Each structure stands twice: as C-alpha cells, then as structure tokens.
Amino acid sequence: MRRSPGLPTLAGAKGVVKEAAALGIDPGLLERFRRAGEKVAWTDAAASAKAPARRPSRSPGGPRVRTARLSDERARVESEGSGRRFRLVAESGPVGALVVVIECTTRGVPDRLTPVLAGERPDFPMGAIEAEWGGEASGGRALSLSDLVGLARYALP
Numbered sequence: 623m624r625r626s627p628g629l630p631t632l633a634g635a636k637g638v639v640k641e642a643a644a645l646g647i648d649p650g651l652l653e654r655f656r657r658a659g660e661k662v663a664w665t666d667a668a669a670s671a672k673a674p675a676r677r678p679s680r681s682p683g684g685p686r687v688r689t690a691r692l693s694d695e696r697a698r699v700e701s702e703g704s705g706r707r708f709r710l711v712a713e714s715g716p717v718g719a720l721v722v723v724i725e726c727t728t729r730g731v732p733d734r735l736t737p738v739l740a741g742e743r744p745d746f747p748m749g750a751i752e753a754e755w756g757g758e759a760s761g762g763r764a765l766s767l768s769d770l771v772g773l774a775r776y777a778l779p
Contacts, residue, residue: 645726647771652727654778659724662717663691667698685711687745692717692777698746707756711738714749716777722753723774726767729755735765 645652667689685702690712697718700711710725712718714737726732734757738750751765 645731646767647723651771651775655720655723655774656727658692658720658778661692662721665689665691685709690717690721692720693779695777697721698750700745703756705756709752709754709757711743711746711750711752713746714738714740714751716773716775718751719770719774720777722751722770725753731767733757735767735770736763737765 643649647655665688667687685700687698687700690697690699695715695717697713697715699713699718699721700709702709708729710722712721722732722735732753732755734752734754736752738746738752740747740749743750751770
C-alpha cells in the first residue's frame with residue numbers, strides 16, 4: 623500500500639480556506655481532524671465491487687474511486703468534479719465521515735449532505751454519505767453536519 627496525497631483538498635492544512643467557526647466545529651477538534659486526515663493512506667479501488675480487479679480506478683467520465691485507510695478501518699470513496707462543482711460519496715462509518723469532514727474544511731458546508739441507505743447503491747452495500755458542492759440543496763433526506771462530525775470523531779486516535 624502506498625501513501626498518496628489523497629484527494630487534492632485532503633493534503634493537510636495548506637490551502638484550507640474555511641475557519642472552524644464557519645463550519646461550527648470546535649477549533650481544537652478541527653485540528654485533530656486535520657491531523658488524522660494527513661494520516662489517511664489511499665489506494666486505488668475497482669470502480670465496482672463486481673468489476674474485475676484490473677479495472678482502472680477511474681472510468682472515462684466517471685468518478686475517481688479509492689479506498690481510504692486509517693489504522694485498521696477502511697472506507698470506499700468516490701469523487702468527481704472540480705472547481706466549484708464537486709461530489710464526494712464515502713462509505714458510511716468513521717473513516718468515510720472523516721474524509722467528508724476534511725473536504726468541508728476546504729470547500730465549506732456542502733450544498734447537499736445526504737445519507738445513502740444500505741442497499742440503495744451496489745457500490746455501497748452498507749450505505750454511504752454523499753456530499754455535493756455547487757449543486758442545489760435537496761429537500762429530501764438530509765444529514766446534519768453535527769451528526770457527520772459526531773461520526774467522524776470515532777476515527778480519531
């Protein structure tokens with residue numbers, strides 16, 4: 623396994639544009655999240671659990687698919703878009719929540735933060751957290767940032 627720079631916005635405190643107060647996260651806790659984010663090890667993942675192992679981690683026009691690992695926990699992460707319009711889907715659990723929280727430190731509060739229920743998407747059989755920036759806020763199911771932060775705390779050492 624190799625350690626890669628991760629998602630461009632997970633590179634650490636450099637380039638972080640959002641303050642703790644803007645996110646509603648205690649500054650000390652936010653710093654702990656950033657330090658944990660620097661320790662995330664990334665590996666390419668198959669674009670689908672049913673896909674052959676040699677399938678590239680990014681299909682033309684599709685999301686980038688990787689696995690985030692911190693300690694002995696893992697989370698499948700799909701990301702797509704650039705600039706203002708960006709979508710991130712992370713497997714439900716502490717590491718997936720941490721990845722989304724770290725993304726929020728750069729992009730701010732997502733326009734849409736929703737849970738993906740178990741069984742709704744084949745690539746995330748146990749459910750996921752979906753965050754979207756630059757889109758329209760949805761009126762359907764919503765996940766609060768405080769609930770996301772609460773789950774991400776379990777990923778901290």
